[in-house]
Amino acid sequence: MSKKRKHIHILDGMSLYTRDRSPFYWGYLNIGGKIFKKSLKTTDRKEAEKLLFAWKNEIFSNSMNLSDDQDHIEDHDHSKQEVIVDDKRRKALLITSGIMGAVTVAGFAVPFLSAWKPSEKAKALGASVKFDLSKLQPGAMAIVEWRRTPIFVVHQTQEAIDNLPKLNSKVTDQANDVLPSSNNKFTVLKGVCTHLSCAPKYHPEIEPKAWDQDWLGGFFCPCHGSKFDLAGRVYKGVPAPINLEIPPHTFSGNTLIIGESA
Amino acid sequence: MSEKENSKSFMSSMMSWIDRRFPVTENLERHLTKHPVPKKVNFYYLFGALLMVVFMIQVITGIWLMMFYTNTEEGAFASIEYIMRDVEYGWLMRYMHSTGASAFFFLMYFHMFRGLLYGSYQKPKELVWLFGCFLLFLLMAEGFLGYVLPWGQMSYWAANVILSLFGAIPYIGPDLQVWIQGDFVLSGITLSRFFALHVVVVPLLMIALVVFHIFALHEVGAGNPEGVDIEKHRDAKGMPLDGAPFHPYKTFSALPAMGIFFIVFFAIVFFAPTGGGYLIEKPNFEEANFLKTPDHIAPVWYYAPFYSILRAVTFGIPFLGITSKFLGFIIFAASIAILFVVPWLDRSNVQSIRYKGIYSKIAMILFASSFITLGYLGTKPVNELRTLIAQICTIFYFAPFILMPIYTKYEKTLEVPERL
Numbered sequence: 246m247s248k249k250r251k252h253i254h255i256l257d258g259m260s261l262y263t264r265d266r267s268p269f270y271w272g273y274l275n276i277g278g279k280i281f282k283k284s285l286k287t288t289d290r291k292e293a294e295k296l297l298f299a300w301k302n303e304i305f306s307n308s309m310n311l312s313d314d315q316d317h318i319e320d321h322d323h324s325k326q327e328v329i330v331d332d333k334r335r336k337a338l339l340i341t342s343g344i345m346g347a348v349t350v351a352g353f354a355v356p357f358l359s360a361w362k363p364s365e366k367a368k369a370l371g372a373s374v375k376f377d378l379s380k381l382q383p384g385a386m387a388i389v390e391w392r393r394t395p396i397f398v399v400h401q402t403q404e405a406i407d408n409l410p411k412l413n414s415k416v417t418d419q420a421n422d423v424l425p426s427s428n429n430k431f432t433v434l435k436g437v438c439t440h441l442s443c444a445p446k447y448h449p450e451i452e453p454k455a456w457d458q459d460w461l462g463g464f465f466c467p468c469h470g471s472k473f474d475l476a477g478r479v480y481k482g483v484p485a486p487i488n489l490e491i492p493p494h495t496f497s498g499n500t501l502i503i504g505e506s507a
Numbered sequence: 508m509s510e511k512e513n514s515k516s517f518m519s520s521m522m523s524w525i526d527r528r529f530p531v532t533e534n535l536e537r538h539l540t541k542h543p544v545p546k547k548v549n550f551y552y553l554f555g556a557l558l559m560v561v562f563m564i565q566v567i568t569g570i571w572l573m574m575f576y577t578n579t580e581e582g583a584f585a586s587i588e589y590i591m592r593d594v595e596y597g598w599l600m601r602y603m604h605s606t607g608a609s610a611f612f613f614l615m616y617f618h619m620f621r622g623l624l625y626g627s628y629q630k631p632k633e634l635v636w637l638f639g640c641f642l643l644f645l646l647m648a649e650g651f652l653g654y655v656l657p658w659g660q661m662s663y664w665a666a667n668v669i670l671s672l673f674g675a676i677p678y679i680g681p682d683l684q685v686w687i688q689g690d691f692v693l694s695g696i697t698l699s700r701f702f703a704l705h706v707v708v709v710p711l712l713m714i715a716l717v718v719f720h721i722f723a724l725h726e727v728g729a730g731n732p733e734g735v736d737i738e739k740h741r742d743a744k745g746m747p748l749d750g751a752p753f754h755p756y757k758t759f760s761a762l763p764a765m766g767i768f769f770i771v772f773f774a775i776v777f778f779a780p781t782g783g784g785y786l787i788e789k790p791n792f793e794e795a796n797f798l799k800t801p802d803h804i805a806p807v808w809y810y811a812p813f814y815s816i817l818r819a820v821t822f823g824i825p826f827l828g829i830t831s832k833f834l835g836f837i838i839f840a841a842s843i844a845i846l847f848v849v850p851w852l853d854r855s856n857v858q859s860i861r862y863k864g865i866y867s868k869i870a871m872i873l874f875a876s877s878f879i880t881l882g883y884l885g886t887k888p889v890n891e892l893r894t895l896i897a898q899i900c901t902i903f904y905f906a907p908f909i910l911m912p913i914y915t916k917y918e919k920t921l922e923v924p925e926r927l
Contacts, residue, residue: 361700363690371691392691393797442664442800468802 253290259301261285261293272297276304277328373504378431378496386447388436391503395436395444396492397464398501405449405475408461416478418488433494433501434464434477440485443468449475464489538725543750544757545731547927551621552729553764554614556757560765561611562717568604569706576656578702580695583658584794602780608650609786610772612809615643623849624871626734626858631727633850638720640847645713647810647843652705654807658698659791664804666701667693672817672839675832692797734858735927749927782808785886803888811885812878816842816904818889819881819897838901845908852908855915857923864918870907877903 250264258275267284270293274281281304285296363371374391381387381400389396406429438445445464454460456470464473472480477489493506526532536542575594577586590597619639622628628636655666670693674684689696728738737747751757781787785808790801806814820835829837855863860871877900884897 361686361689363685364696367690367694367696393694394692395798442667444798468800 255294255297259297261290261297272300274301274304276301371504373502376501376503377499378501379499381431384449386449389503391492394492396503397432397434397436397447397489399432399434399447399449399475401430401432401475402449404451405462408451409474409476412461412474412478415480416474417481418478431496431501432476433491433503435490435492437490438466438468438471438485439479439487439489440466440469440471440483445471445473445489538721538753539758540752540754542725542753543737543747544729544753545735545737545927546749546751546756547733548729548731550764551617551624551732553761554618554621556761557764557768558611558614558618559717560768561607561614562713564603564607565611566710568600568607569710571600572604573706576702578656578699580658580698583656583695583698587657587659599776602776605787606772606776606780608653609775609782609807609809610768611646612650615646616809619643619846620875623874624860625730625732626853626855626860627730628850629853629855629858630850632724632730635720635723635727636850637847638716638723640843642713642716642720643846644843645709645716647813649705649709649713650807650809652701652709655698655701656705657791658795660793660795660799660801661788661791661804663693663795663797664790664800665806666697668804670697672832672836675830675836677828677833680833730858731927732859732861733927734862734923735925737927740926805886805888808882808886811883812881812904813839813842813885815881815885815897816901818885819894819901821894821898842901842904845905849908849911852911853915854912855918855920857920859923862921862923863915864920866914866918870911870914873903874907877901 250262252273253261253263255261260273262271262273262282268288270285270287270290271282272285272293274297283300285293285300287293287296371392374389374396376387376389376398378398378400381398383400383402384405385400387398389398436444443466445466448454448460448465449462450460451462452460454465456465457472462475464475464477465471466473466485469484471483471485473485473489474480477491479485479488492503494501494503495505496502522532572590575586575590575597577583587601590601594600622636622639651666651669655662670684670688673687674680676683685691687697688694689700731737735749737749740748742748746752775782775786779786781789788805788807805811817835817839820838821831823829823831823834855867857863860867880900881897881904884893884900887893
């Protein structure tokens with residue numbers, strides 16, 4: 246027998262209690278929240294366990310199949326227990342703990358989902374680029390890299406600007422007969438063919454070309470023969486479906502800022 | 508007492524010790540040795556077991572590839588070359604993995620077509636089918652993510668095409684695309700998150716779903732080409748009369764199938780690992796280049812039917828603000844989503860195509876032939892005629908499902924026999 250006082254857990258709601266002052270084991274039963282205890286009048290642990298089970302069975306007054314076989318004792322009759330449940334309180338607790346749990350999960354999701362956003366480094370690399378326009382001669386084109394995309398910057402000649410309306414019948418997007426993306430001198434376009442992302446070539450010269458006898462200058466894509474005029478408008482009957490895209494850009498004096506809209 | 512008997516009793520007491528703590532025997536019997544399966548099935552019923560084999564090939568070769576692969580923009584392509592040239596048997600690991608991906612899809616498509624033919628989705632097998640559809644979806648995601656990892660030209664540009672679909676979603680699209688990419692363009696940042704998804708997240712989900720799929724199947728029982736319910740007639744011991752235990756009857760019939768599968772599989776691995784550009788595309792032997800698009804972006808064969816559907820949509824709904832690209836994305840998503848609802852579309856009183864009426868048979872032929880045609884078209888460049896054919900095939904792909912509630916309800920079916 247143990248010298249210290251201690252509770253010995255047997256099954257849920259069943260335990261034995263011993264202390265050095267008393268030689269006997271005490272049996273404790275918790276049935277539907279009610280505590281029963283009595284001295285089992287034995288000093289033998291195994292005997293005490295048996296008596297505890299027998300006592301429990303007696304309380305449940307269920308004499309069927311309840312020998313020392315522990316497996317059956319677990320199947321005791323719940324309907325006999327008097328269980329008082331405060332449904333209102335239980336519901337309130339469920340709702341509050343549910344909401345708190347959801348808030349916690351959402352809170353923890355924030356850093357994990359935010360980690361997928363462009364990092365500071367990616368943002369720095371994707372930031373706007375500045376380009377000095379003063380050195381770009383009329384008729385010349387510069388290629389500026391922005392977000393790994395070549396950006397075409399064209400300084401239009403007066404002749405080219407005058408020629409644009411003549412092409413209205415040849416391009417898909419007729420309405421757009423002014424330079425779509427400029428301060429009336431400069432055109433800024435993404436140098437990516439809208440067909441399959443090839444790089445169109447800059448052909449500003451006004452002369453008959455293999456691909457067009459009445460060429461008035463523009464962009465020609467060597468991959469699949471898409472044609473665009475100098476304002477980036479797409480010709481009819483070529484594979485590219487839409488005009489060359491215009492990146493967000495703004496002018497500040499003689500400086501072009503690509504990546505910031507006006 | 509002989510030594511043999513002694514050891515046997517030791518083993519059995521050992522087993523009962525374990526069984527009381529962890530029900531090994533019970534589960535082995537439930538899922539393997541005593542699990543009853545219909546005794547007469549056809550070759551279509553082997554694909555499930557083969558899929559498990561391929562899944563294991565992918566997991567094992569995948570782990571080994573991971574040991575040598577570098578998931579950075581600078582290192583990815585070089586590490587693939589390193590695996591192919593310097594690592595002993597690295598080429599075998601990689602080609603098994605890439606061929607395994609194709610095999611996975613090939614088997615999956617047949618496995619699911621079996622389901623459609625023999626009504627393997629009908630009550631009470633709806634969840635088995637649903638878990639399977641989720642697995643197809645995950646497999647497609649897994650294949651896509653994995654294809655990006657070598658960082659070849661086709662990896663890069665195909666991923667661009669797919670990611671730009673997310674960008675086509677109205678309002679949230681562009682931001683969503685940037686969020687998925689983690690950059691304003693598809694870059695190394697995207698590559699390393701795709702790596703994490705490919706090797707951990709999606710495989711874990713797939714393993715969980717395979718377990719659900721099999722548990723659900725073993726709860727409701729396997730089907731058969733006749734659509735006969737084998738549970739109806741049982742012997743005195745409760746074993747279905749038309750059933751046989753899974754082991755050894757089915758395990759041993761799967762072995763020759765596995766042998767044939769391995770012969771074909773390794774023939775491809777050894778002699779045609781790139782499959783003439785259909786299993787690994789030619790541009791993917793060139794490192795990703797941001798400024799140079801391949802002339803013709805074609806998906807791998809197993810995505811080709813769905814890619815065709817995507818491309819077949821050449822019109823949008825302008826007054827709703829839906830572009831043709833976004834509508835294509837919706838129809839493409841619907842082509843997979845519609846599989847999920849098949850259990851509730853089929854109103855037939857029989858399971859198997861063998862006892863269904865003529866309309867069901869026509870529908871299945873239409874579906875299968877349009878799937879194959881779409882697959883062929885998906886690998887070819889577009890022109891007007893091909894687009895038109897793809898549009899017609901897209902209609903034939905959907906029609907068997909959309910009309911299913913009507914024709915399965917009203918068509919004349921044959922009587923299903925009592926016994927198998």
